[in-house]
Amino acid sequence: MSARGILWGSTALVLLACLVLVLLIVATKVTRTLRDRRTSALVAPHRADLLAVGSGEDEDGTHRDALIAVEGPAREALDDALVDLLAKVRGVPAEELAAVLLAHGAVDRAPHDLKHRSTVRRARAAHLLGLCHVGAALPLVVDALRDPAAEVRVAATRALGLLREPSAAPPLLAAVGADRAVPAGPAGDALEQLGVGIADALRDGLLATSPTTRTVAAYLSGEGTFTRSIDLLRLSLRTDEDPVVRATAAVALGRMGRTADVAVLLEGTQTHQPIELRRACAAALGDLGDPSAVDGLRALLADPDPRIAEIAATSLLRLGPIGRAAVDGAPTNASIESARAVARLQGSLS
Amino acid sequence: MSWDGLVDGLRSTVAWLMHITSTPILIYFTVINLSYLALIVLAFVDFRAQHRRREAIVETFGGALTPGVSLVVPAYNEEAGIVTAVQALLSLRYPRHEVVAVDDGSTDATFERLRDAFDLVPIPREIPQDVPTRARVIDVHVPRDGRTRLIVVRKENSGRSEAINVGVNAATEPLVTMVDADSILEPDALLRVTQPFVDDPNRMVAAGGAIRPVNGSRVVSGRIVKVQMPTSWLARIQVVEYLRAFLLGRTGWARFGALILISGAFGIFRRDVIVEVGGLDPDSIGEDFELVLRIHRRLRDEDRDYRVAFVPEPVLWTEVPSTTSVLRSQRRRWHRGLWETLWAYRGMLFRRRYGRVGFVALPYFWIFELFAPLLEMFGIIIVPLALALGVVNVPYGILFLVLAYGLAVLVTLSAMAAEEWAFHRHERWRDLGLSLAASVLENFGYRQLTVWWRLEGWWASLRRKKQVWGVMTRTGFDEAGG
16 A cells, blocks of 8 residues: 555544544433433332332331332332442331342342343442342352452452451451452451451451551451450561551550550650651550550650650640649640640640 | 745755654654553543442442541632632541641731631641751641641742642641642542552552643532533633543553652642652652652662552642643743653663663653654644645645644544543533534644743753743632533
8 A cells, every 4th residue: 555545544544533432422421311311210200219218217118019019121220229229228228128129139130140241230239239238148249359350349348348247357358468459448348347256357367468458457456446456466566567557556556555555656656666657656655545655755755856746745645644744844845835735725735 | 046946955955854754753653642542541441440330339438448638738829719728628528637738938818818717826836857848937827626627837938849848747647638729629539539548558659630620610619519611712622631631641651550740739649658758849840740750769769569540530620721821831831840850860761670660651751742842843844844845745745734633633532532431520512512622623723832832841941041930820710600
């Protein structure tokens, strides 16, 4: 082909691609608008029933029965609306909405849909199994943590939280550090919902090779006051190679530590430690509220870092009379005065 | 020499120039368009994932591991909008955030407005020098109620970068984001842009969010209530330009794992990492670009496992220049910043330890961002000249121009298609029509002007001419609506 021919061909191709894109943009807008309108029109006649069931005002079950009786294309649109609403309600209304989905066959289809070719179908199925608390589907949902699509893994993670089965904790924590990883945020949320039965899994998580898993385990140990993790949290604060894990462990110890942890946290405030860790440990000593921290915190009042000095002063002021006496007895500086001023504004110091 | 002789001489020179440059330019042209295509594909992969998440109803934000955020707001003579801006930032949906407003030696009533609105009282706080700063901090104020999480730092005037560094020093949360006082963040923007840090708390060090022009949209009390296209064509063209650059470009680069530019107008960083690398460089023109490159260099030098992300969904709305003089100043500054930063970090080029950043992203920015205006200007001069002198035949030349600008339109339309499919922020058909028109009109005048201004910026830097920041004349948001 000649140069001119190539030029003509390329230009025609580019202009054609431009035209296709314009049509695609218009078609996308039109399709979405029509789909939204159609969905609204299909759901509109049942909106009152939906709201009555969702708000718990369906005492005799007539609205629920009306929803169950919906047939045809409206049923599919209604099921989507039911799932949407189910994610926002709790208690009896949630059970009633789940009953409608069960009667529509959506819940029975979900386990099969977990193996569907469509990513969206698989993710929706996992989501639905969680929302409807289908405990029998637990192994399938756990398997979905290894799904190739990230969206399905996230949906499965959230579903496991809703299923509230502590045995899901080890695979969830393992999935956080896996090659096809589950994001730490949703995993943390899900694990929080699993209750006290996850204590051993959190201990194991603190020893995991993945720093993300260790961070999640450290965070949840502190949030849920899992005292069985304390010894490993101390170890993490002292020796973990990841600064985020160390700082998270410090915060956790501040929330649930014991007198013995004062020494561990004071170790973390030493000048050779990273500045962010020193500050986290100084604040954790305030959270811990143990009087044996007074001497260590007093020493920090003259720290060259004004932020640490202010955190130490704030921590002491929170310790009550013994801490206030330590602050009053120390040579004053801007950090101490700042901590006092903020405490006065917050009403914790007269 | 006779006129005819002069024309003949010029004709042979142009013919010679075209002869020797045609093959390199054709290669350049092919590679740049293939790279655009690659970025489009990468961006679409990312958008598809977001689309699926929405379709599958699994998209939720916030939650257990959501880290605290300090919003640093540098303010210089912002008395007109500072109170609204700070109020809007304080009321963002987020579980734990503080606003650190840094009054950079304003000569107007910026501080007084803040003091009156939030009932500020001074506290004797000493700001740590985690990031070394030159300017003196005058004082620190907090609201009297002791609850509102606002810190106002007054300092001597020393520029935006220094003001941000002071803000970083005053910040107490683990993440820091810089937001200009004249920008508007969507209520959920912070939740969305921090999601990469929630999902990967150990490795994520920086993330950028999408920025869009606010001109023409309806704003009430610092919140966007209706997204509309601007009234001027200059701003309309920038709307599609931002879509192309932010939505496609940065999403594609982030997906590739080599995002090296996060806009200073809406970037979020781990505070300890900013401190570690020494904060923003107050002497840099392209301080945001420079910071991200410095982070890459430092972390790769130390062989650390880290991530830099771009989140196309969170939106910060900012007013774009509506006059050519302001736009000229902006584009000169951007290109100068690009050149100076690329030059400063030339040592990262083609070094194994810098991976995709050194082997792909930086060479791309050198060849297709820095040198692009030079080549484009060459084309702008040589093609019409060749046509006028009869060196190339007219249909052939016009066909080439149609192809060149057709490809430019194609890239913009791809960005628009991605936007319409994944986000569809412009609801009106009229806005869609205006965007389509802007994507074509951009190539008639606007593109050529920006090419010239970018070269001006580069030239000024080469001559070591002092950068004058100029004044961004803002027309303000349409608070009344319509």
